[in-house]
Amino acid sequence: MQLPECVRNAVDERAAAVGFPQLRRAAQAMSTAYRQDHAAPTAGLLPAERVAAYLATRMPATYAAAHAVLRELEDCSITSLLDVGAGAGAASLAAQSWFPMLEAITLIERDSELAGVARDLLPKAQIRVENFLRLAQFPPHDLVIAAYSLGESRAPALVERLWRSAGVALVIIEPGTPRGFALVREARDSLLAAGAYMLAPCPAATPCPLDDPDWCHFAARVERTSLHRRLKGGELSYEDEKFSYIAVGRQPRHLALSRIIRRPRHQPGLITLEACTPRGIESLRVSKRDRERFRAARRAAWGDAFPPL
Ligand SMILES: C[S@@+](CC[C@H](N)C(=O)[O-])C[C@H]1O[C@@H](n2cnc3c(N)ncnc32)[C@H](O)[C@@H]1O
Structure with missing residues (x-):
């Protein structure tokens, strides 16, 4: 996943206007504030520095x-x-x-x-x-x-x-x-x-x-x-x-039969999907013998619906 080009250009322009040393200082202040659960790290930062750091890092x-x-x-x-x-x-x-x-x-x-x-x-x-x-x-x-x-x-x-x-x-x-x-x-x-x-x-x-x-x-x-x-x-x-x-x-729709909530585990001939299902959390073991399901599981990623919608 990449930002659209127009956004990357805007980030670069603002970063260049602030200068790297100030940008790094602002990025570090921002990272510390987020780790401490503070919403807006502003102390000692100019608005342009704060914004450039947000654009570049978050x-x-x-x-x-x-x-x-x-x-x-x-x-x-x-x-x-x-x-x-x-x-x-x-x-x-x-x-x-x-x-x-x-x-x-x-x-x-x-x-x-x-x-x-x-x-x-x-x-x-x-x-x-x-x-x-x-x-x-x-x-x-x-x-x-x-x-x-x-x-x-x-x-x-x-x-x-x-x-x-x-x-x-x-x-x-x-x-x-x-x-x-x-x-x-x-x-x-x-x-x-x-x-x-x-x-x-x-x-x-x-x-x-x-x-x-x-x-x-x-x-x-x-x-x-x-x-x-x-x-x-x-x-x-x-x-x-x-x-x-x-x-x-506002409208009901078909929901995923299950949602993968961890990175899938791949072993030879077997894929294990930790999934949230209407019955609770289940480990779905998909064997290579179940060819179609296995093919879908091989493509499945953390966060996906399974089987795909
Ligand atoms: C962590 S940023 C996320 C910004 C953006 N939604 C994104 O996903 O990149 C949270 C934003 O919410 C804004 N915000 C927080 N509380 C607000 C409020 N009460 N009124 C307006 N904006 C608010 C902050 O100024 C900040 O820009």
């Missing part, structure tokens, strides 16, 4: 996560999108690659610097620079997405308000950590109680079978640019962004 990963999640909704008819806590517009950019009918995009973002980047990247979108906690209601759109933004802004009934504005579907993405998953699970419970239909990733709208300290999360592989490697250190040409998510809709 946006490729959040884009990849949104891209992986929205693939699950590919068959939904989406003409309008509301991106709440949009940052520089990663989720909206990802949505553009899945929904060809998408015409109207609205972003709500309180950080004017990030909103400015979004304005450059999504020139046709409506960008609202405001605190979404102050909105009594959100404007109605087919798809509403809150990507990595709810954990920063807890407020009573926020999820319900987002749901009310979603004409077709609501997607919530959070970091793939126990804390991120707890938030997603809480949202899942309240959305199902409000009558929403499960779209993904769960194979049923039954209570989540995962018990503490386990948590449901997935991974999106992000190709690292040379700038990213220099900023974050390490030799790998990619990193895996871990995320948890929920997608619910």
Whole structure:
């Protein structure tokens, strides 16, 4: 997974304007703040440094996560999108690659610097620079997405308000950590109680079978640019962004029979898939003797529906 070229150019331009030493300092401050669960690492950073560091180190990963999640909704008819806590517009950019009918995009973002980047990247979108906690209601759109933004802004009934504005579907993405998953699970419970239909990733709208300290999360592989490697250190040409998510809709649809919740284990003639099923967590052992199923299992990845939808 790579960022679209226009985004890579914007990242490079902003990084060059800030200069590498300042960018590295900002990237380190950001990484420390995220590890300590602080939302916005601002102390001592200029807005341009903070934004360039976010674009260079976090946006490729959040884009990849949104891209992986929205693939699950590919068959939904989406003409309008509301991106709440949009940052520089990663989720909206990802949505553009899945929904060809998408015409109207609205972003709500309180950080004017990030909103400015979004304005450059999504020139046709409506960008609202405001605190979404102050909105009594959100404007109605087919798809509403809150990507990595709810954990920063807890407020009573926020999820319900987002749901009310979603004409077709609501997607919530959070970091793939126990804390991120707890938030997603809480949202899942309240959305199902409000009558929403499960779209993904769960194979049923039954209570989540995962018990503490386990948590449901997935991974999106992000190709690292040379700038990213220099900023974050390490030799790998990619990193895996871990995320948890929920997608619910207004209409029921066929759900995955099971969802793969760990990396598949491959042994000679046997593939074992750890999967969430309507009966609970199961280890699906797929033998080479079962030729068609084995072929599907060989292609299956962590996060996929199995068998494929
Ligand atoms: C971690 S970033 C994620 C940005 C983007 N959705 C993405 O996936 O790259 C969270 C964003 O939510 C924004 N945010 C958090 N709380 C907000 C609020 N109450 N009103 C508006 N924006 C908010 C922050 O300013 C930040 O840009």
